[in-house]
Amino acid sequence: xxxxxxxxxxxxxxxxxxxxxxxxxxxxxxxxxxxxxxxxxxxxxxxxxxxxxxxxxxxxxxxxxxxxxxxxxxxxxxxxxxxxxxxxxxxxxxxxxxxxxxxxxxxxxxxxxxxx
Amino acid sequence: xxxxxxxxxxxxxxxxxxxxxxxxxxxxxxxxxxxxxxxxxxxxxxxxxxxxxxxxxxxxxxxxxxxxxxxxxxxxxxxxxxxxxxxxxxxxxxxxxxxxxxxxxxxxxxxxx
Numbered sequence: 222x223x224x225x226x227x228x229x230x231x232x233x234x235x236x237x238x239x240x241x242x243x244x245x246x247x248x249x250x251x252x253x254x255x256x257x258x259x260x261x262x263x264x265x266x267x268x269x270x271x272x273x274x275x276x277x278x279x280x281x282x283x284x285x286x287x288x289x290x291x292x293x294x295x296x297x298x299x300x301x302x303x304x305x306x307x308x309x310x311x312x313x314x315x316x317x318x319x320x321x322x323x324x325x326x327x328x329x330x331x332x333x334x335x336x337x
Numbered sequence: 338x339x340x341x342x343x344x345x346x347x348x349x350x351x352x353x354x355x356x357x358x359x360x361x362x363x364x365x366x367x368x369x370x371x372x373x374x375x376x377x378x379x380x381x382x383x384x385x386x387x388x389x390x391x392x393x394x395x396x397x398x399x400x401x402x403x404x405x406x407x408x409x410x411x412x413x414x415x416x417x418x419x420x421x422x423x424x425x426x427x428x429x430x431x432x433x434x435x436x437x438x439x440x441x442x443x444x445x446x447x448x449x450x
Contacts, residue, residue: 225380251436252436254437261346261442262442263427263440263441263442263443264427264440264443266437269436269437271436311380311381313381315436315438325369325371325373325383325386325429325431325438326371326373326381326383326429326438327383328373328380328381328382329380330379330380331378331379331380333378
């Protein structure tokens, strides 16, 4: 069964800490995405990548960075965690656009991050 | 540019009653259409999708959605809901060019015993 695996289901971090959220997919997908999900706001795109070492800003990139050194791994980094970054973080992957994207996104199970 | 509107943020419905979750979209290009479901404390799972062909698509658990091009809608329906259908439902569109999907803000479906 194909999978997107997020390394942690729950994390609690202190304000000011540097936080790494890891995501690994085994489907050889080109595209990978990081979203945050908050009540009433739906999914908001933070960053995405369509190739190794490539990254694009999404709608809310401030306070975040990403790394994609290998095709299967896409990391989200909170440089200095703040309480307003408490959220559910979802990683997803997909094939390249056009007809290839018709398979849809495959999502990980999510990481619920609490910053105290 | 693309956008997706889910008109209802919360939908309570009694068990065994029918339900419709509404989704409208706007796009300057042709799109693929999707519904995702999210159960509590889980990621999103693909429920069904429209790519081409028949405008009525079905899922394995009794949901169906109909693509209406003239109204740019992709509403999700189920004739008789179960307690286990309680979840958050997201509508999404993917342009048939480009790499990014666009999601609605979600509809929380609560099935009442």
